[in-house]
Amino acid sequence: MTSESxxxxxxxxxxxxxxxxxxxxxxxxxxxxxxxxxxxxxxxDPALIAENRRLAVAAVQPDARLVTVYQVHSPDCVVVTEPWDDDARPQADALVTDRPGLLLGILTADCAPVLLADCEAGVIGAAHAGWKGAVAGVTDRTIEAMISLGAKAARIVGAVGPCIAQPSYEVDTAFHDRLVALDAANMDLLEPGKSGHYQFDLEGYVSRRLEAHGLAKVERLGLDTYAHEDCFFSYRRATHRDEPSYGRQISLIALR
Structure with missing residues (x-):
């Protein structure tokens, strides 16, 4: 689906x-x-970034005020009651609000963006879930913060957006051992790859963390940021190519 190209x-x-x-x-x-x-x-160029952000807002909720955080791969979530300037962004990796007119934004470039909503309570959330934040509990904290605003887990629906997919996400034995030590059930999210390596299902892991809270429904978009260069930015793809920089895409949610 497209809006303004x-x-x-x-x-x-x-x-x-x-x-x-x-x-x-x-x-x-x-x-x-x-x-x-x-x-x-x-x-x-900051001017180009500003125009891209304007285009992003216009494509989702033109009359809303964009709110983002300074993402640091943490489990931290902030409750947003009013907008802040970009230079005053708190360090965190998730946001929740019950205020209409605030457009919560999460930036990614392989990590999983998660958007959540309890329509009955009028509470929404957005989380940046790379493997570090996901393992540390960023989605757990987001759901807890939504509940603190009146949401109920059984009413919350969530979606896991474009992220690096299992066939594109190679990890080493140390990563495998750490994840399995946390929960033996994670074994099925790690497919054997080349010698000493595995393919990690980040989307599956994040979805499982969400589902553990008994949410009403969790949807996986199944879009691979690494494989589709024409559609998405990818940190890992840029790294493999020794490119000097990489772009970030944004995921947005707002109460009307």
């Missing part, structure tokens, strides 16, 4: 909620970060 993937479970998982198409950046790059840390 910006690609917006939407989740069926979030129907009726203003939201979107955006890729790289439709933006104004050029070079290695060509497209809808919204990442301040990418080294891109």
């Amino acid at each position: 910006v690609d917006v993937a939407r989740a069926a479970v979030l129907e009726g909620i203003a939201h979107g998982f955006l890729g790289r198409k439709g933006g104004v950046s050029t070079g290695d970060v060509a497209g809808l790059n919204v990442g301040h840390g990418s080294g891109d």
Whole structure:
């Protein structure tokens, strides 16, 4: 689905909620970060980033105020009651709110973006779940923060957006051993790969953490950021190519 030439993937479970998982198409950046790059840390021209962010907001909820955090791969979640300027962003990796007009934004470039909503309570959340944050409990904290605002787990629906897929996500034995030590059930998320390596299902892991809370429904979009260069930015792809920088896409959700 597109809006103003910006690609917006939407989740069926979030129907009726203003939201979107955006890729790289439709933006104004050029070079290695060509497209809808919204990442301040990418080294891109700030004016182009600002225009890309404007286009992203316009594609999802034009009259809302974008709110993002300074992401650090933590489990930390903040409750948003009013917007803040970009230079005042708190360090965290998830946001929740019960205030209409605030557009919660999460930036990713292989990590899993998670959007959540309890429509009856009027509470939404957004989380940045890379493996570090996911293992540390960023989605758990997000759900807990939503509940503190009146949501109920059994009413919450969630969607896991574009992220690096299992065939593209190679990890080593140390990663395998750490994940299995945390929970033996994680073994089925690690497919044997080349000698001493495994393929990790990040989307499956994040979904499992969400489902453990008894949510009403969890949807997986099944979109691989690494494999689809024309659609998404990818940190790992850029690293494998020794590119000097990489772009970030954004996922957004708001109460109307």
